[in-house]
Amino acid sequence: MTPRQNRNRDRADRGIPEATVARLPVYLRALHGLQDRGVATVSSEELATAAGVNSAKLRKDLSHLGSYGTRGVGYEVEYLVYQISRELGLTQDWVVAIIGVGNLGRALAGYGGFASRGFRVAGLLDADDAIVGEEISGMAVEHIDRLEEVIAERSVSIAVIATPAGAAQGVCDRVVAAGVTSVLNFAPVVLSVPDGVDVRKVDLSIELQILAFHEQRKAGGPDGYGDGPPGPAHYVEAVDA
Amino acid sequence: MTPRQNRNRDRADRGIPEATVARLPVYLRALHGLQDRGVATVSSEELATAAGVNSAKLRKDLSHLGSYGTRGVGYEVEYLVYQISRELGLTQDWVVAIIGVGNLGRALAGYGGFASRGFRVAGLLDADDAIVGEEISGMAVEHIDRLEEVIAERSVSIAVIATPAGAAQGVCDRVVAAGVTSVLNFAPVVLSVPDGVDVRKVDLSIELQILAFHEQRKAGGPDGYGDGPPGPAHYVEAVDA
DNA sequence: GTGACTTTGTGCGCGTATTCACAAGGGTTA
DNA sequence: TAACCCTTGTGAATACGCGCACAAAGTCAC
Ligand SMILES: NC(=O)c1ccc[n+]([C@@H]2O[C@H](COP(=O)([O-])OP(=O)(O)OC[C@H]3O[C@@H](n4cnc5c(N)ncnc54)[C@H](O)[C@@H]3O)[C@@H](O)[C@H]2O)c1
Ligand SMILES: NC(=O)c1ccc[n+]([C@@H]2O[C@H](COP(=O)([O-])OP(=O)(O)OC[C@H]3O[C@@H](n4cnc5c(N)ncnc54)[C@H](O)[C@@H]3O)[C@@H](O)[C@H]2O)c1
Numbered sequence: 001m002t003p004r005q006n007r008n009r010d011r012a013d014r015g016i017p018e019a020t021v022a023r024l025p026v027y028l029r030a031l032h033g034l035q036d037r038g039v040a041t042v043s044s045e046e047l048a049t050a051a052g053v054n055s056a057k058l059r060k061d062l063s064h065l066g067s068y069g070t071r072g073v074g075y076e077v078e079y080l081v082y083q084i085s086r087e088l089g090l091t092q093d094w095v096v097a098i099i100g101v102g103n104l105g106r107a108l109a110g111y112g113g114f115a116s117r118g119f120r121v122a123g124l125l126d127a128d129d130a131i132v133g134e135e136i137s138g139m140a141v142e143h144i145d146r147l148e149e150v151i152a153e154r155s156v157s158i159a160v161i162a163t164p165a166g167a168a169q170g171v172c173d174r175v176v177a178a179g180v181t182s183v184l185n186f187a188p189v190v191l192s193v194p195d196g197v198d199v200r201k202v203d204l205s206i207e208l209q210i211l212a213f214h215e216q217r218k219a220g221g222p223d224g225y226g227d228g229p230p231g232p233a234h235y236v237e238a239v240d241a
Numbered sequence: 242m243t244p245r246q247n248r249n250r251d252r253a254d255r256g257i258p259e260a261t262v263a264r265l266p267v268y269l270r271a272l273h274g275l276q277d278r279g280v281a282t283v284s285s286e287e288l289a290t291a292a293g294v295n296s297a298k299l300r301k302d303l304s305h306l307g308s309y310g311t312r313g314v315g316y317e318v319e320y321l322v323y324q325i326s327r328e329l330g331l332t333q334d335w336v337v338a339i340i341g342v343g344n345l346g347r348a349l350a351g352y353g354g355f356a357s358r359g360f361r362v363a364g365l366l367d368a369d370d371a372i373v374g375e376e377i378s379g380m381a382v383e384h385i386d387r388l389e390e391v392i393a394e395r396s397v398s399i400a401v402i403a404t405p406a407g408a409a410q411g412v413c414d415r416v417v418a419a420g421v422t423s424v425l426n427f428a429p430v431v432l433s434v435p436d437g438v439d440v441r442k443v444d445l446s447i448e449l450q451i452l453a454f455h456e457q458r459k460a461g462g463p464d465g466y467g468d469g470p471p472g473p474a475h476y477v478e479a480v481d482a
Numbered sequence: 483g484t485g486a487c488t489t490t491g492t493g494c495g496c497g498t499a500t501t502c503a504c505a506a507g508g509g510t511t512a
Numbered sequence: 513t514a515a516c517c518c519t520t521g522t523g524a525a526t527a528c529g530c531g532c533a534c535a536a537a538g539t540c541a542c
Contacts, residue, residue: 019499025450029429043519052431056501056522063521071507071520088450089457096449103348110344113429113446119453158452181459182452184445188270188354190293198455200448204425205354207441208337209266209329211399211423212360214439216330218422260529284489297492297531304491312490312538488539493532500527507520512513 016087020061024084026051027058031081043074090118097123097156099171100163101131101141104186108162110137122154127167144171151178158182165189172199257328261302265325267292268299272322284315331359338364338397340412341404342372342382345427349403351378363395368408385412392419399423406430413440 030050034042044062048055062068062075065087069075085091096114098105101124108114109124126132127144134141142150150156159175161168161183168187175183176197185191185201193199271291275283285303289296303309303316306328310316326332337355339346342365349355350365367373368385375382383391391397400416402409402424409428416424417438426432426442434440 017498021451021454022447024454025444025447026431028450029446030431044521045519050431052433054501056503057499059519059521060500067521069520070509072509072518074519087454089453090450092457094449094453094456103351107344107348108445111445114449117446117450119446119449157456158449182456184448184452190267190271190291192293196459198452200452202443202445202448203266204349204352204443205270205358205360206263206266207425207443208335208355208360208399209269209331209358210262211425211439211441212330212335213262213265213328215335215398215423216333218437258529285491286489295531297533298529300489300491301530308491310490312536313488314539315489484542486539486541488537490535490537492534492536495532496530498527498529500525502523502525504523505521508518510515510517512515 016064020064021088023051023053023057023061024088026053027061028081028084028088028090031077031084034077035081039077041074042077042080044069047075093118093120094158095120095122095154095156096158096160097121097125097147097150097154097175098160098162099125099144099147099175100161100167100187101126101134101136102162102164105162106136108160109139119158122156123150125150127163147171147174148178151175151180156180158184160184160186161191162186257305261305262329264292264294264298264302265329267294268302269322269325269329269331272318272325275318276322280318282315283318283321285310288316334359334361335399336361336363336395336397337399337401338362338366338388338391338395338416339401339403340366340385340388340416341402341408341428342367342375342377343403343405346403347377349401350380360399363397364391366391368404388412388415389419392416392421397421399425401425401427402432403427 027047030047031042033050034047044055044059048058051058059069062080065083068080068083096119098108098121101109105124105126109121114121121139124136124139124141125144125147126141129143132141132143157180159180159182161171163171165187168185168189169191172183172185172191172193176193181197183191183193183197183199185199186203188203188205191199191201268288271288272283274291285296285300289299292299300310303321306324309321309324337360339349339362342350346365346367350362355362362380365377365380365382366385366388367382370384373382373384392400398421400421400423402412404412406428409426409430410432413424413426413432413434417434422438424432424434424438424440426440427444429444429446432440432442
């Protein structure tokens with residue numbers, strides 16, 4: 001009603017639900033797809049379908065950033081892209097270092113999906129002298145001893161850990177000590193970090209196990225095979241008697 | 242109280258919360274670590290710490306599988322490993338096919354963490370003739386044209402999609418048509434599948450964007466920089482007037 | 483055998499997330 | 513200008529997950 005429309009970010013302030021934050025990148029991706037197809041305006045229904053969510057959820061998510069839609073019309077794609085990008089912090093570049101340049105590390109190093117979202121890989125570090133010096137995707141692998149220097153000199157703000165599990169906590173402690181407060185961990189270990197540091201993990205093995213659980217259910221469930229657990233003798237008490 | 246202890250899986254039947262299922266693999270990993278160190282018994286407190294969760298949550302999670310602890314003592318590591326493995330369906334092997342053998346696909350192909358959990362990679366498929374025939378980790382890459390045969394002949398039950406985004410939905414449709422009901426997707430697209438098919442996605446870019454969001458918050462939030470959006474002219478209405 | 487001690491299993495209250503359903507708001511057309 | 517249509521933004525209801533706190537249940541020492 002007020003002629004002077006309230007400034008941007010109306011209720012955006014603090015407190016966007018974590019579940020919403022996790023979906024914003026999905027909306028953003030869908031919006032980029034619409035942009036590429038030259039679509040200028042999109043309804044919550046269409047965008048929700050493209051993002052694979054319920055349209056009410058989409059609207060509520062977007063409402064957390066402010067009132068950026070037009071009733072009766074929908075959302076302006078370009079504007080929404082900008083607002084979500086800003087909210088996620090993608091209007092600036094983020095400097096990433098990848099630690100552990102093995103099978104996975106080098107796949108990550110060459111991945112184009114990083115740069116296109118404003119994540120700039122500024123360092124590849126490894127402990128193996130046979131790998132140090134090697135050039136991967138136009139960048140030389142450096143020795144892990146230089147970790148602290150690299151982080152400080154290049155203002156690394158996100159560390160990607162792709163070392164074996166045993167080395168991950170040690171590496172994590174070092175990057176945190178060096179001032180990094182965001183870590184993406186691929187090693188199958190629970191990293192412990194001080195308050196104020198965010199860790200996100202990607203664990204393939206866990207994903208497969210979750211799939212296996214559901215797959216088993218579809219196939220008839222764990223009740224499907226009649227014989228009890230083939231465990232050691234002292235477990236029989238739990239079976240019957 | 243009943244002398245005849247109720248059969249295994251007391252309330253295990255149907256209905257283990259999804260959140261619990263997602264944590265069981267973490268507990269399992271922690272338990273394997275304890276096994277390697279020769280620990281025979283563990284309390285919920287210890288295991289919870291190792292798994293990075295609250296001990297009450299751990300106990301409640303385990304209670305969904307049945308009453309497998311001993312009050313005053315804790316849980317027998319070996320027995321718990323077996324029960325969780327059984328619940329997750331890891332007492333049998335699962336046959337996996339990896340589709341798209343690029344940077345990421347070949348990292349996955351050589352990953353030892355699969356086999357150690359009972360996931361057997363039985364096929365590597367790609368559309369690029371330059372890659373087909375190549376041997377990776379002791380397995381020859383096959384042409385995507387043979388997808389349906391491979392799935393049928395080797396009883397593939399889990400498909401891992403590591404193709405470019407544009408090809409993912411097409412590949413997904415084919416594996417689903419071929420009878421696969423579990424898909425792990427690395428391509429940055431929302432896959433649409435019929436009911437009864439489970440899709441889990443791993444999206445690095447999303448993880449980084451979530452980290453960026455929190456990183457930005459720590460640095461002072463989106464209110465940190467005073468100038469309004471540098472957007473096109475027709476957005477100024479939303480800025481002020 | 484008994485009592486003290488330890489740890490499980492869970493009832494309960496709380497906060498968060500999801501979904502429905504609709505009034506309010508803006509565009510559009512005659 | 514006015515009536516109509518479409519879509520947003522959100523109140524309210526529901527479902528879900530989390531963690532505290534404690535009684536029940538078992539062990540262990542003596
Ligand atoms: N390859 C996959 O597909 C895959 C999948 C899921 C999880 N992972 C996990 O990702 C991690 C890396 O996997 P990978 O297959 O690339 O392993 P890898 O053995 O090929 O590579 C690990 C690299 O880390 C380096 N490294 C070891 N200790 C280090 C240290 N202290 N500092 C710096 N670098 C160090 C090694 O020299 C090696 O180059 C592992 O924890 C693995 O469990 C891998
Ligand atoms: N590399 C990474 O670190 C990384 C990280 C996150 C996500 N991803 C995603 O994973 C996917 C694969 O990434 P990548 O870096 O390995 O890409 P890539 O280009 O190196 O490999 C893709 C492979 O898929 C094959 N392919 C293309 N169309 C196919 C089809 N219809 N059927 C079968 N195979 C086909 C190509 O021949 C190629 O070998 C992409 O969607 C990418 O966005 C990759």
